[in-house]
Amino acid sequence: MATSGRPVRLTAGPRMEDEAWDAHLKRVLSQLQMIYHKIILPVEEKFKYDTFRPSWFSETLVQTKPFVTFMGPFSAGKSTFINHLLESNYLWTGPQPTTDKFTIVMHGNEPQQVGGRVLANQQDLPFRGLNAFGDQFLEHLDGYQINHDILRSVTLIDTPGVLEAAGDIHSRRYDYIAVCRWFVERSDLVFVLFDPTKLDAGIELKMLFKHALKGQESKIRIVLNKSDSIGTQELMRVYGSLFWNLSNMINATEPPRVFVGSFWDKPYRPDTNHVLFTEEKSDLLYDLTETVPLQSLDKRVTSVLRRAKLVLVHALVCSMLKQGMPKFFGKDKAKKEAIANIAKIYQEVQLKFKFITPGDFGEETEYHAFFEKVDLLEMPRFERMEKEGHVAALKKIIEKDLPELLQPIRTQAQVDPRDKKQAQDMQQRYHDSMAKQLAGKKGHQGAIGEMGPSAWRKGVHDTDIGKELAYDPAKANQLGAVNKPAPKAEASPSPPPAAAASPAVDVTAMQQQMQMMMQMMQSMQPAAAPAAPAAPAVPAIMPPAGMDPALMQQMMAQMAAAQQMQQGSGNQDLGVD
Numbered sequence: 001m002a003t004s005g006r007p008v009r010l011t012a013g014p015r016m017e018d019e020a021w022d023a024h025l026k027r028v029l030s031q032l033q034m035i036y037h038k039i040i041l042p043v044e045e046k047f048k049y050d051t052f053r054p055s056w057f058s059e060t061l062v063q064t065k066p067f068v069t070f071m072g073p074f075s076a077g078k079s080t081f082i083n084h085l086l087e088s089n090y091l092w093t094g095p096q097p098t099t100d101k102f103t104i105v106m107h108g109n110e111p112q113q114v115g116g117r118v119l120a121n122q123q124d125l126p127f128r129g130l131n132a133f134g135d136q137f138l139e140h141l142d143g144y145q146i147n148h149d150i151l152r153s154v155t156l157i158d159t160p161g162v163l164e165a166a167g168d169i170h171s172r173r174y175d176y177i178a179v180c181r182w183f184v185e186r187s188d189l190v191f192v193l194f195d196p197t198k199l200d201a202g203i204e205l206k207m208l209f210k211h212a213l214k215g216q217e218s219k220i221r222i223v224l225n226k227s228d229s230i231g232t233q234e235l236m237r238v239y240g241s242l243f244w245n246l247s248n249m250i251n252a253t254e255p256p257r258v259f260v261g262s263f264w265d266k267p268y269r270p271d272t273n274h275v276l277f278t279e280e281k282s283d284l285l286y287d288l289t290e291t292v293p294l295q296s297l298d299k300r301v302t303s304v305l306r307r308a309k310l311v312l313v314h315a316l317v318c319s320m321l322k323q324g325m326p327k328f329f330g331k332d333k334a335k336k337e338a339i340a341n342i343a344k345i346y347q348e349v350q351l352k353f354k355f356i357t358p359g360d361f362g363e364e365t366e367y368h369a370f371f372e373k374v375d376l377l378e379m380p381r382f383e384r385m386e387k388e389g390h391v392a393a394l395k396k397i398i399e400k401d402l403p404e405l406l407q408p409i410r411t412q413a414q415v416d417p418r419d420k421k422q423a424q425d426m427q428q429r430y431h432d433s434m435a436k437q438l439a440g441k442k443g444h445q446g447a448i449g450e451m452g453p454s455a456w457r458k459g460v461h462d463t464d465i466g467k468e469l470a471y472d473p474a475k476a477n478q479l480g481a482v483n484k485p486a487p488k489a490e491a492s493p494s495p496p497p498a499a500a501a502s503p504a505v506d507v508t509a510m511q512q513q514m515q516m517m518m519q520m521m522q523s524m525q526p527a528a529a530p531a532a533p534a535a536p537a538v539p540a541i542m543p544p545a546g547m548d549p550a551l552m553q554q555m556m557a558q559m560a561a562a563q564q565m566q567q568g569s570g571n572q573d574l575g576v577d
Contacts, residue, residue, distance in 0.1 A: 025064060028297060029406050032304050035063045035401060039393045040308050045313045046380060046390075052362070052370045056129040057307060060186050065155045066296035068288060069183050073205065074194035076162025077225040079103075079265045082156050083192065085288075086148050091158060101140045102179065103158040116141030153293040156185055164202035180212035188292045188299060193223045196230050196238040201245045209249035217346065218250040221287070228262040229540040230306070233259070235273075259284045292470025301355055307404040312394040313360045316349045317342070317367070319382035333378050342367050355399070361498065404513060445458035519556035 020036075027378060035556040036058065044050060048288075070078040082105060090111070091103065104119060104127070116138040120130045130141065140160070160179065163172075184190055190213065224242060227235055243255065261277040268274045321338050325331055340346070385391060415422055436443055441551065526550050 020288055023244065025297060028298065029064065031059060031405060035397055036061060036304060036307075039397055040304075040311055043311050043315050043394065044389050046312075046385075047318045048370075048374050049311055049314055049483050051201070051373055051549055052314060052366070053310075054086060055180060055185065056132075057303075059126055059129045059141045061305070062124075064184060066188035066292050066299075067157055067183065067186050068154050068189045068191070068292065069157040069187040069492065070191050070193065071180065071208065072191075072223075073164070073195065073202075076193040076198070076543045077263060078161070078191075078193050079158055081191075081223075081225070081415070082158055084264045085150055086146060086155065087265075090144060090146055100160050102160065102183070104141075104143040105151065105156040105158065105275045106143060106145050106180065107147070107151035107155075109147055110145070112145050112146065114143035114145060116143070119143045126186070131177075133179055134172055135180075137179060139173065145174065150289060153289065154188075159183070162202065162205045162208060164204070177207050177211050180208060181245060183543060184212050184216050184219070187219060188296050189221060189287065190219045191223050192223050193225050194242060195226055196224060196235070199238065199241050201249065201448070206249055210522060214251070217250060217256065220250070220256040221244065222256050222333065223263065223282070223284070224260045225263050227277060228269045228274075231271070232273055275549075301402055301405045305398060308398050309356075309360060312391070312398070313356055314362070315394075316353065316356075317345055317361070318376070318379045319385045320345050320348060321376055322379040323382040325377065331377060339368065339371050339376065347423060383559070475535065 079093045083091055085088050103394055119127045258279045261280040325334055342364050433443055
């Protein structure tokens, strides 16, 4: 093994603009592997980091394409969504549970199926770590190679549906949650799909969020699929119920993005919000086809950088704990006292290394559990670690080598503040906006929660069908429906009386209502569990413009009842009568 303290010489290489993306990707991944194996891994092995926080990190460095994983209850439309992306029915679908295997969909020149054991033993594929889950799991692993352009940018992962009954969970012959965690750690995006008619949170779904998705909340996107199967008012109730259920399973200050739509290619059902579904699907496809592939490489670099910092912090804590141990007598007593007062070591590390923050340290209970498995006296002392060059090498890759592998952010020169014309032009633009506001005219921003039309939304307008339907994304939030061009009226001596126009659904109002639901969920979530079940107070929130107050009151009452039921069930779990 190479000496870990020896500095790594990075290849300068051509600029990214001057080389093909594939060559740039392989060059950066090669340098990441060299940094990890020569500098980070030796320190991990010395200080038993994999025992402290088990993971399959090294395998993520051979993964060239980003993973996009689809999870959720059975019959939520996961396989159908993937078929929609592939523009053909490659995966088996049905109203009953049809996917009992983890299915990896990769690019290939010819469509073919690949067995699980072949996938897990292929040297150039990033699936060898799946062998750790045993032969029974490999029987529930499949792969497909399909010639489709989207698979040149991402690899799609289909998963078995989450089970609801406890008896069904025990029928699995492998650790489903652990396998899900394996895929989540390697995924750049995780879609969790729900059917509006099946929102009950069973045991396995709660375990999925608690163990497989914990700490990976930034990757999660929630999809409320089959939204055209219910009416607009019912969709709002379902949306609120979904947020209420998720608020008790996701531990994050900001809720994940929720996409509402029908994610297949069949026509939308009549009298549903077609424009909203089109915009939501456009945003989702933009994330999937452009944002994820573009940011994937930078995420690999930052994950190695984060790993290097965590390993350095762990090594410093352990080595400085060992540094305080006596060399001859009283070692056992001193060891127990040091582990019990590990918070003091945290402070010493922070004082010595200013770039380390309190959030970089593990929980004290993690170290208590770690030192029950590993003897502190076997750890190297800090002075030895520093002498061998480990600290300097890790600091160098954290502060210099790894940041240089990130895509550069192009910056522009600052405008000369003495240029009066530039300042006056900018001020005039703001004055024009203020004048429009004063005159009651709509500006560029739109309403709260209203987004400007993205390039993807404009792309729908540019299609032949979009032009025929006169779909205008810039006006979609006002119209709320796709309007076909009105046919020319024929001359008639006595025109018939005009039929009453059906009211158009306002997309802006619906988006405001969705934001209202999020605020209601946050305001109704209790700070601490009460000693006995009590009816929660309904916060006084005014409904947005255009929303029926009676519907608002009904939704609030339903959520209050759901909260009371959930608190009651929680008290029963705790033994409260």
